Amino acid sequence: MSAYSVVACCQIAPRVGDLAYNRRIGERAIRDAARHGAQILVLPELAQSGYVFHDLEEARTLAETRDGPALQLWRALARELGVVIVGGFCEQLEEGGVANSAALVDASGVRAIYRKAHLWDGENTIFSAGTEPPPVVDTAFGRIALMICYDLEFPEWVRLPALAGAELICAPVNWPRAPRPPLERPAEVVRVQANASVNRLFIAACDRHGHERGVDWVQGSVIVDSDGYPLAGPVEEGGEQLLLATLNLAEARDKRISRHNHLHQDRRPGLYGEGGLLA
Template identity: 80%
Template sequence: MNASKPVTVACCQLAPSVGDPAHNRRVSERAIRSAALRGAQVVVLPELAQSGYVFHDRAEALALAETQDGPTLQLWQGLARELGIVIVGGFCERLEGERVANSAALIDASGVRAVYRKAHLWDGENLIFTAGDEAPPVVETAFGRIAVMICYDLEFPEWVRLPALAGAELLCAPVNWPWSPRPDHERPAEVVRVQANASVNRLFVAACDRHGNERGVNWVQGSVIVDADGFPRAGPAEEGGEQILLATLNLADAHNKRISRHNHLHQDRRPTLYGEAGLLA
């Protein structure tokens, strides 16, 4: 890749319908094509965009789950190849032994490059999914070094630090952020955490949320693309609803970890002082 060439990233804030994968494939294809038509080279979809999120139980999730060679990833592979783009999207993955994972695939013109399984499960997800136990992948693509994680993973700074230390330039995170009350005029805490993670790692982050009431659950609708200084370059959109957020980023900026003449975010780390966090050295 040409590290000096800007890259256009899109977050497609959609409303998947739980229990209707065929509909969800149509919605995702429309959004991916629209984003690519507007110049996107990296397209991020929400968490569990293939299946919907609010399952009644594990049996329902299992009935909706797909393997990596299922119709959704086949569709996304065809679109990535046709359009010459990278797609990062969430899906309910069927595992061996009638288990399911909350997963996200990174796909480019050559096919599926990585599948990440959510390591930190949120609330009722613990009753449905098998947690992943592998670090976020960092994939060298035509547009940059891209890492993947999912939603609640972003609340663990040690986890975000791993791909940053591994040389990731852009972290793509499919998310489904359930709405919760917050003080007037305050930004969603989820968005603040994304900005903080980007800033303390000098790492670009694209977090793609969803919209649409699903079985009584509403969403933050906080999709955001954040630069390596921690400032939003696109989103969150105040009006909510379906959105395609676009930002053109110079991912080479993520290589500069200096924040002052005498400070370097990685070299200043003192992991021997951090107890268990020293394992990240």
């Protein structure tokens, strides 16, 4: 496995409820990224279905299993192009619920499915929250962890894949636009940078663009290095965007930040009052 990997964020605009259209624009973005040399490709949150559902019943009509058309397409493209694809989809659950999920697919098939654990605003009325920590998957291009959007606002959650050896977090996101002071970066991007820096790992957060049922988006896709500095993005411009960055993932394996400091070895969990997964 080469230490250097080319990562792409494919900032597209899915249409809520238009599954065939969403597959088409996803395929176009994936092929375009692969033509530009990308090996790891990230699509937005709920790229398969769109995001702003009216209610649970609408979400159920748009949900798919891991064997549904979207993941079948991603599997075929990953196999044909020799890439890793991470994308968000509305997952149909056995008990009739739905999850806000992300899949990691490579040439061998579906390697992992992660269900968003921290639900944002109206998502709480539609989705069943995930209960499993972010998976960390060994791929041909690096050790990749999956998270989704609001998950990135919980430092304890980001720490889990860092401690499990993740080199890169791929995070499909849909960041709703909100007011902010002039000249300030989106707070969502700042949090991604902070998470990357305090864990010394890379993060690729793929946002979306467009307008959906009264919601506009930050359009803040960003690829951040292990020191917390953006390598690509955020562009914050309208329209489809392809962000590309070449990452030396070996840097994420070195947690030393000074002669006498190591980010993992310096942790003192007994002082933090944290138990369970964080102990």
